[in-house]
Structures are given as structure tokens and as C-alpha cells.
Amino acid sequence: MTTHRLVATSAMGLESIVADEVKALGYETKTENGKIHFEGDERAIARANMWLRVSDRVKIIAGDFKATTFDQLFEQTKAIPWEQYLPVDAAFPVQGKSVKSKLFSVPDCQAIVKKAIVERLKLAHKRIGFLDETGATFKIEVSILKDIATITIDTSGVGLHKRGYRLGQGEAPLKETLAAALVYISKWNPNRPFVDPFCGSGTIAIEAAMIGQNLAPGYNREFLSEDWPWMSKKIWDEVRLEAEDLANYDQHLDITGTDIDPRMIEVASNNAVEAGFADLIHWKQRQLRDFTTTSLDGVMIGNPPYGERIGEKEEIEQMVQDMGSMMEKHPTWSVYMLSSMEKFEEHYGRRATKKRKLFNGFIQTEFYQYWGQKSPRA
CATH class of the missing domain: 3.40.50.150 (Vaccinia Virus protein VP39)
Known part of the structure; x- marks a missing residue:
């Protein structure tokens, strides 16, 4: 299995609790504002989604680099081995945000990242023309902070706070x-x-x-990465069986x-x-x-x-x-x-x-x- 750079996101003030949760799963962590970084394979992705109670999402860091021009953003995004993550028919919507950066136009950044991934996939899969995007969904986010672009893939889908049990709620429900x-x-x-x-x-x-x-907390719900071809059903079955046993x-x-x-x-x-x-x-x-x-x-x-x-x-x-x-x-x-x-x-x-x-x-x-x-x- 492949080792991935992973990040568990959290609300402000809760980073230390999420870090403790990740450590309890057996992974070393590094913490910054709202993010707990760790490394792990496909089983780590499944276990983190299944067990993290306080994290908002678990993401794969596909790449990070300095980008002050659109050319830099395009070329360095294209250099990421997207074919290792996305099959040829992958649907991959791109979201974005930019803070204190020269590349401040979020729609332009999203479009450039999308184009770069398309070019990489067409080259890797020897495709001409459009990609049909009818397969599994991979939600991509480009986040640029002080000219450092970080491109991630969301493994959770619906936020991890959605346990699946809340049929009704009051006026101001607590997450x-x-x-x-x-x-x-x-x-x-x-x-x-x-x-x-x-x-x-x-x-x-x-x-x-x-x-x-x-x-x-994730036992009775589904996750976006369960549909990915390289996240085997066997891993998810074993992680759910572990949850049942514990x-x-x-x-x-x-x-x-x-x-x-x-x-x-x-x-x-x-x-x-x-x-x-x-x-x-x-x-x-x-x-x-x-x-x-x-x-x-x-x-x-x-x-x-x-x-x-x-x-x-x-x-x-x-x-x-x-x-x-x-x-x-x-x-x-x-x-x-x-x-x-x-x-x-x-x-x-x-x-x-x-x-x-x-x-x-x-x-x-x-x-x-x-x-x-x-x-x-x-």
C-alpha cells in the first residue's frame, strides 16, 4: 500500500484534541492552525474517517509549492502524479480559496488547477479530447496562503460531524x-x-x-473514498469489523x-x-x-x-x-x-x-x- 501525506482538519481551539485522537490511532502528528498532519496508507485513511470524533475532514495532500504566477500554478499542479489518484473517468470538481497571496482570483485558480489535472490525466491515460467524468468523485481543493499553494483531495465527503443519527434538531444545534x-x-x-x-x-x-x-462515530455512515477504485472494499470491511469488535x-x-x-x-x-x-x-x-x-x-x-x-x-x-x-x-x-x-x-x-x-x-x-x-x- 502507498504512504500518503494526510491532514485532519479541525475547528480553531480543538487541534490538540484531534492530534490526540490521531496519535491514539498510532500515527505521529504535526499540528498547525486547524490542521493535524500525519502519514499513513489506505487503511489509515479508512481508520481516521471511522474513528476521529472531533475532526471535520480527512484529506490527502497531493502537493504543495510556491506559486506567484498562473504559469507556476499550472505547471506545478500538472507535475503532480494525478494518475495515481484519479482514474481516467474520475469526476473531480475543484474548489479554492486564497489568502494574502498574489494569486487572489479564486475562480481563475480553480480553472487553472482543473485544466492542469485534465492535461496530466489525458497524457497519462493516452486520451484525446474531453474526459467524461462519469466515475467516482474526487473533491479537489486548491488553497493558497501567502503564495504557498496546497492541493488536497477530500477523503470524507460529507463532513465528519454528520454521524447519521440526527433526524431532528433545534434552532441552534451544536455540531x-x-x-x-x-x-x-x-x-x-x-x-x-x-x-x-x-x-x-x-x-x-x-x-x-x-x-x-x-x-x-463513523460506523453508521459512508465516506466519499469508499467509491475510489484504489481504496479496496476489503480495507473498509476490516476497519468496520475492527470498530464492531472494539x-x-x-x-x-x-x-x-x-x-x-x-x-x-x-x-x-x-x-x-x-x-x-x-x-x-x-x-x-x-x-x-x-x-x-x-x-x-x-x-x-x-x-x-x-x-x-x-x-x-x-x-x-x-x-x-x-x-x-x-x-x-x-x-x-x-x-x-x-x-x-x-x-x-x-x-x-x-x-x-x-x-x-x-x-x-x-x-x-x-x-x-x-x-x-x-x-x-x-
Whole structure:
């Protein structure tokens, strides 16, 4: 099998988590903004797509080089051995972006890269005329940053956050990849109770359940590279079999999702059924102030409403204040809240043990972490 230069992309602030995931699969990494570089063969491509919970996509780096003129972009793109990746009938749409570069016209860059690949494939496959592009799809991207062009091939297709279980969602759904990252950051393990008091469509609780039972996030979906002739079906079958063998379906879970809106409880419940957790996650319609528990060493993770409508801000501030007062009665519980609210700590009633800046889409947020006391049992 061939060794490829690969890159797992991530949202800002989550690079270290994705790097840890890639290392856990057995590959050495190098990290830069939003990108985790590693090398691997076809099996690595399949395993990365199957197992990375926090990455957005896995791409092959076909080539990178300096390009300050269109001639340079054309010739160096043409020099890449595209016939090793693309069969003669490949469909290969080209996307592009350019930042702080002399070649700033993205449509022109896309057209030139497309033309260069066509010329290379026609030469390699001894073709005259047009390529029909009726075969498997290879999504190409040319990204130019400070005059350095990087040309990649997307192996994932639909973003890796699309696990396949979310049949319904609320107004501002949390991406599955970010939800999984929140669970990772909390260091929750399946021996501890878990509660999301603002569960919405249930994403955080479902991601926790998948982590708790070690279910591969890509098990129930398909990937673009599965259709590629050089990515054998045998590899994908073996990677899926590995995922099945590593799943711990017998792991007991104590996970609860609550929400004030009964419609969202129904949506979350349906999503959990689709994810295979019909009876493993408890869903309750409940206001936050009605939370009560006799359990120790629990973890509460949530994404409270951001309160963008008139009158909502004061309500949410009061809710955060109530949460802070309530959780003082449960000192062994750890609380983790993702919020864009100014003065969150002031309303909660104490400073967070730790904060981490994260982006929920384009919204800058803080992940406030309040670590619980160790109980005598612990």
C-alpha cells in the first residue's frame, strides 16, 4: 500500500484534541492552525474517517509549492502524479480559496488547477479530447496562503460531524464534533453520572454515550473514498469489523438529558433511538432549577441558550445564577458550560477552575470548567 501525506482538519481551539485522537490511532502528528498532519496508507485513511470524533475532514495532500504566477500554478499542479489518484473517468470538481497571496482570483485558480489535472490525466491515460467524468468523485481543493499553494483531495465527503443519527434538531444545534470535544475536555468516564440540563436535540448526551461505549462515530455512515477504485472494499470491511469488535455494548451508562421544551425531548429521544441508545439515555422534561440527585462525582455539561432575543438575556442570567446556587449543594459534581455570555462567572457565583476559548460555529465562546471535590468514595 502507498504512504500518503494526510491532514485532519479541525475547528480553531480543538487541534490538540484531534492530534490526540490521531496519535491514539498510532500515527505521529504535526499540528498547525486547524490542521493535524500525519502519514499513513489506505487503511489509515479508512481508520481516521471511522474513528476521529472531533475532526471535520480527512484529506490527502497531493502537493504543495510556491506559486506567484498562473504559469507556476499550472505547471506545478500538472507535475503532480494525478494518475495515481484519479482514474481516467474520475469526476473531480475543484474548489479554492486564497489568502494574502498574489494569486487572489479564486475562480481563475480553480480553472487553472482543473485544466492542469485534465492535461496530466489525458497524457497519462493516452486520451484525446474531453474526459467524461462519469466515475467516482474526487473533491479537489486548491488553497493558497501567502503564495504557498496546497492541493488536497477530500477523503470524507460529507463532513465528519454528520454521524447519521440526527433526524431532528433545534434552532441552534451544536455540531457533533464540538459536542464530542466538550466531553473529552471534561475527562468524563462511563463510571460517572452524566447530565446535560439543556439537551436540545440531545447531541452532547449522545456523543457521551458513543464515547462511553467506544462506538466509532463513523460506523453508521459512508465516506466519499469508499467509491475510489484504489481504496479496496476489503480495507473498509476490516476497519468496520475492527470498530464492531472494539465497541463495548455492555458498558453501563448513567446519562440523562433534560430540557424545558417537551418538543426537544421528543427530538432528542428519536435521535438517540437512531444512534442505537433507545433505552440507555434518560430524557426528561425539566427546568434546570428542579435538578436533584443523590449521586456523587457526576459531570454536568451543557450549552445554555445564548439569549439573543429581547428579554431573554435577563432570564438566562437568572438561570445561570440559579445553576450556581444549585450546584453548591452537589460539591462532588463537576460542571462544564459553553457560553458566550459576558460575566458568566459573576452570574454563576464563582470563578471557573479553568476556561477554554472555543468557537461554536462563528460565535466565540468560553468553556467554563468547575471541577468538583473528590468524594470519600473516589
